[in-house]
Amino acid sequence: xxxxxxxxxxxxxxxxxxxxxxxxxxxxxxxxxxxxxxxxxxxxxxxxxxxxxxxxxxxxxxxxxxxxxxxxxxxxxxxxxxxxxxxxxxxxxxxxxxxxxxxxxxxxxxxxxxxxxxxxxxxxxxxxxxxxxxxxxxxxxxxxxxxxxxxxxxxxxxxxxxxxxxxxxxxxxxxxxxxxxxxxxxxxxxxxxxxxxxxxxxxxxxxxxxxxxxxxxxxxxxxxxxxxxxxxxxxxxxxxxxxxxxxxxxxxxxxxxxxxxxxxxxxxxxxxxxxxxxxxxxxxxxxxxxxxxxxxxxxxxxxxxxxxxxxxxxxxxxxxxxxxxxxxxxxxxxxxxxxxxxxxxxxxxxxxxxxxxxxxxxxxxxxxxxxxxxxxxxxxxxxxxxxxxxxxxxxxxxxxxxxxxxxxxxxxxxxxxxxxxxxxxxxxxxxx
Ligand code: GUN
Ligand code: ZN
Numbered sequence: 001x002x003x004x005x006x007x008x009x010x011x012x013x014x015x016x017x018x019x020x021x022x023x024x025x026x027x028x029x030x031x032x033x034x035x036x037x038x039x040x041x042x043x044x045x046x047x048x049x050x051x052x053x054x055x056x057x058x059x060x061x062x063x064x065x066x067x068x069x070x071x072x073x074x075x076x077x078x079x080x081x082x083x084x085x086x087x088x089x090x091x092x093x094x095x096x097x098x099x100x101x102x103x104x105x106x107x108x109x110x111x112x113x114x115x116x117x118x119x120x121x122x123x124x125x126x127x128x129x130x131x132x133x134x135x136x137x138x139x140x141x142x143x144x145x146x147x148x149x150x151x152x153x154x155x156x157x158x159x160x161x162x163x164x165x166x167x168x169x170x171x172x173x174x175x176x177x178x179x180x181x182x183x184x185x186x187x188x189x190x191x192x193x194x195x196x197x198x199x200x201x202x203x204x205x206x207x208x209x210x211x212x213x214x215x216x217x218x219x220x221x222x223x224x225x226x227x228x229x230x231x232x233x234x235x236x237x238x239x240x241x242x243x244x245x246x247x248x249x250x251x252x253x254x255x256x257x258x259x260x261x262x263x264x265x266x267x268x269x270x271x272x273x274x275x276x277x278x279x280x281x282x283x284x285x286x287x288x289x290x291x292x293x294x295x296x297x298x299x300x301x302x303x304x305x306x307x308x309x310x311x312x313x314x315x316x317x318x319x320x321x322x323x324x325x326x327x328x329x330x331x332x333x334x335x336x337x338x339x340x341x342x343x344x345x346x347x348x349x350x351x352x353x354x355x356x357x358x359x360x361x362x363x364x365x366x367x368x369x370x371x372x373x374x375x376x377x378x379x380x381x382x383x384x385x386x387x388x389x390x391x392x393x394x395x396x397x398x399x400x401x402x403x404x405x406x407x408x409x410x411x412x413x414x415x416x417x418x419x420x421x422x423x424x425x426x427x428x429x430x431x432x
Contacts, residue, residue: 004426005054006034007047008063008384011403012070012373013355019307021349028403031064036380039425044374063384066420067406069354070373071130071381072330073361074320076269076290078135079120079146080104081323091300092235101169107137113145121149123328125430128383128419131371133229133267134159135201138172140182147190155424156371158227160201161186165212176211183219191226199227205242205255213259220260227265234270235301253278262287265366269321272302283313288364293336295321303340317361330357331414350408380426385410389418
């Protein structure tokens, strides 16, 4: 048994704080002490209460003056797209053809995949992201590379092999049968091993034949606790294309629904162009939306209406969607999410933004019993934020001591420079 403690100003969500930032859903502990035993949270209390009870052998990491929040959860991101980020001039379908597919081709080489996986995880950790739902490429070895890198750091990560058997370059295609077989072997190799989980990953309906989607149904039935991830209703050209390819479906989302791919632990990137019936289906099945504001703005895809999704009862998490997205930082992503909602006429509360990046993400991934806040027995994944990391932040936060106000400034002025430390299972992982 190893016990340690981490000291600082803590802020987390106990539930969804909603648009008003309901105070009973939030907890702030000024000069708190988080007690961690064997990687799990034992207690969070004011330091003045807990310190007298600690044995002399308990090491304390002292982050007084820093804001400590749960590790960020990125609900949708593509590790093979680290070299695609910030590619000029196109919207989704052209962007895939011109920039993304050529880059993903390189992952046929295992050594390339290994290098990119390590680089990608370094970026996540330096930004305070401790869990992500990750797209690999069509190549099974891209999944092995990613999971081996994540396992080496003992991270909680979800990932899967992209399935695509049509409407993409020939050398990036699998078949319904090979995609099924490869996914099955990867599930057996990785799902539930250490902190790793497998996601059945049809790229999006336009690149899968009906036979391949039927193979996804089989995989999903055979592995009811596996994750499912894909894209839906991101771009209006894509939506029109999905209608042409699947004329029998009521909507684009309905293509997945008919294949039993809406359920808990199913997470769909974007969900911008859903209608009321789609939102009701997402809510009743427990499927979740990944809100990807930097990607949606960068690719000119549209504005995700979070209040509408919330009122419909949809689970929603926040996501970077690198390389359509332009930042690895969930702080920056929270800020851009705030701006998207401003354009739609609502001001996201800072705690609602934090919720989306932590407990809301955990709930979207069906992991709310395991991560997402500082409740006892959860895994001690956390981020230490420095409210004075840059001159702009230091000036903004000088004389202001309210944790929620500081969080709001950190969202808008922060990035990886603001992340003083990232811990997983109570261990300092970044800086190394
Ligand atoms: N739709 C299908 N594939 C992709 C992708 O790689 N990125 C984004 N943003 N949308 C997609
Ligand atoms: Zn994506």
